[in-house]
Structure formats: C-alpha cells, structure tokens
Amino acid sequence: MDRIPILKMGEFLLVTIQVDMHDRLALSLQEELADAIVRHRSRGVLIDISALGMVDSFIGRVLGNVAAITRILAAETVVVGMQPAVAITLVELGVSWQNVRTALNVEKGMRLLRASLSDAPRTLAQDG
Amino acid sequence: MDRIPILKMGEFLLVTIQVDMHDRLALSLQEELADAIVRHRSRGVLIDISALGMVDSFIGRVLGNVAAITRILAAETVVVGMQPAVAITLVELGVSWQNVRTALNVEKGMRLLRASLSDAPRTLAQDG
Numbered sequence: 100m101d102r103i104p105i106l107k108m109g110e111f112l113l114v115t116i117q118v119d120m121h122d123r124l125a126l127s128l129q130e131e132l133a134d135a136i137v138r139h140r141s142r143g144v145l146i147d148i149s150a151l152g153m154v155d156s157f158i159g160r161v162l163g164n165v166a167a168i169t170r171i172l173a174a175e176t177v178v179v180g181m182q183p184a185v186a187i188t189l190v191e192l193g194v195s196w197q198n199v200r201t202a203l204n205v206e207k208g209m210r211l212l213r214a215s216l217s218d219a220p221r222t223l224a225q226d227g
Numbered sequence: 228m229d230r231i232p233i234l235k236m237g238e239f240l241l242v243t244i245q246v247d248m249h250d251r252l253a254l255s256l257q258e259e260l261a262d263a264i265v266r267h268r269s270r271g272v273l274i275d276i277s278a279l280g281m282v283d284s285f286i287g288r289v290l291g292n293v294a295a296i297t298r299i300l301a302a303e304t305v306v307v308g309m310q311p312a313v314a315i316t317l318v319e320l321g322v323s324w325q326n327v328r329t330a331l332n333v334e335k336g337m338r339l340l341r342a343s344l345s346d347a348p349r350t351l352a353q354d355g
Contacts, residue, residue: 108337149232
C-alpha cells in the first residue's frame with residue numbers, strides 16, 4: 100500500500116483514510132492532494148476517517164496540514180465520520196485544527212461544503 | 228484495520244478498497260454492504276480499486292460475490308479505477324464477473340449507474 104486514492108466527485112475531492120499513515124504515505128497524500136486540487140480546480144476536500152478507531156498526534160498533524168494546504172489553494176476541508184473516541188483523543192492530544200471543519204458523514208460534509216461555497220463565490224482569479 | 232468504510236452518497240454507496248483483503252475482512256465487507264444496501268435502499272454500489280496495483284483470484288472472487296449479492300438486492304455494481312495490470316491479471320486468472328460493470332473513475336461510474344437506473348425504473352416493491 101503506497102498511496103491513498105483521491106476520488107474526484109464533481110467539484111470536490113474525496114479521500115478515505117483506512118490505513119495507518121507513515122511518514123512517506125502522509126507526505127505523498129499531501130502532495131497528490133495539492134496537485135489534484137489545482138488540476139481539477141476543486142473547491143473542497145472531504146476526508147473520511149470513519150475507519151480510524153484511534154489517532155495519534157502524527158495523523159492529527161497530517162490532517163491539519165492537509166487542511167492548511169487546501170485552504171491556501173482556496174478550497175475547504177471537511178473531515179467526516181470521526182468516531183467519538185478519536186474526537187476525545189484529538190482534544191487530549193491538544194491537536195488544533197484551525198482550518199478543519201467536521202461533519203458526521205460524507206453527505207453532511209458535502210452539504211456543508213456546498214453551503215460554504217454559495218456563501219463565498221469563486222474569485223475571478225480561479226474562474227479564469 | 229478491521230473494516231472497510233461504506234460511504235453513502237445519495238442513492239449510491241461508495242467503497243474504496245485500499246488494503247489487501249483477508250478472509251474475515253472480505254466477509255465483513257459483504258455483510259456490511261448487503262446491510263447498507265437494504266438500510267439505505269441504495270440503487271447502486273461503486274467500488275474503487277484504483278489503489279490496488281495487483282489482484283489475486285481471492286479478491287477477484289470477493290468482488291464478483293459482492294456484485295452478485297448487490298444484484299440480488301436489486302442494485303447495480305460498478306467497479307471503478309481498475310489499473311491496466313489488474314485487468315490483465317483478472318483475465319489471466321479466468322475470473323468471470325458476470326454482474327460487474329466497470330468505469331474509468333467514480334464520476335463515470337456514477338454516470339453509468341444513473342443511466343442504467345433511468346432505463347430500469349424502481350419497482351413498486353422497492354418504492355413502497
């Protein structure tokens with residue numbers, strides 16, 4: 100397993116995290132996601148972590164980085180499917196996700212992205 | 228890793244296979260998928276295998292079974308993102324996927340599902 104697939108769904112990208120991320124995998128996810136956002140002119144990224152029963156500070160930081168990169172590329176990140184134990188761990192670890200929003204599942208996450216997009220219309224630079 | 232997430236996207240379900248499936252994981256995927264199809268009244272299942280660089284006859288059979296179960300539950304299966312080497316291997320292994328259709332990516336797979344659904348309207352029994 101050397102890559103996490105990034106699925107294009109309209110103007111959004113969907114990533115499901117199923118495996119423990121080691122350094123190289125996390126790095127390649129960041130790169131491929133940034134590349135995909137630019138290539139597909141994506142407006143939002145959905146990251147499903149429902150398969151993760153626990154997280155460590157490394158994964159927490161990786162997801163935070165992904166969200167920060169996405170934000171710089173003028174797209175939004177929504178993390179969906181977080182299990183309660185994961186939420187507790189993240190708080191205990193003191194992981195701060197300033198750019199990350201969350202939703203219960205993919206459908207709610209998509210709705211959240213669509214709502215935030217209609218609030219903030221695409222800039223001229225992106226449309227061009 | 229003890230489960231593969233099944234994501235509900237409207238009337239379809241999306242599964243991305245990222246890990247080597249052992250017996251128990253494959254069995255639980257079959258059961259959870261059948262359960263999800265009935266619970267959400269799903270019309271189609273998209274299985275993304277773009278992360279699989281190779282397959283063996285076991286995975287080929289599992290995906291064939293999933294498609295057969297889906298078909299019995301009055302939904303359709305589309306396998307998306309197959310790498311060329313995987314296609315070659317499946318043919319060489321003699322895996323027969325009678326109920327499986329394929330598409331290049333998730334978007335094309337969804338279009339295929341929508342097209343086939345508009346051809347075959349939902350039965351009264353399912354709507355009730």
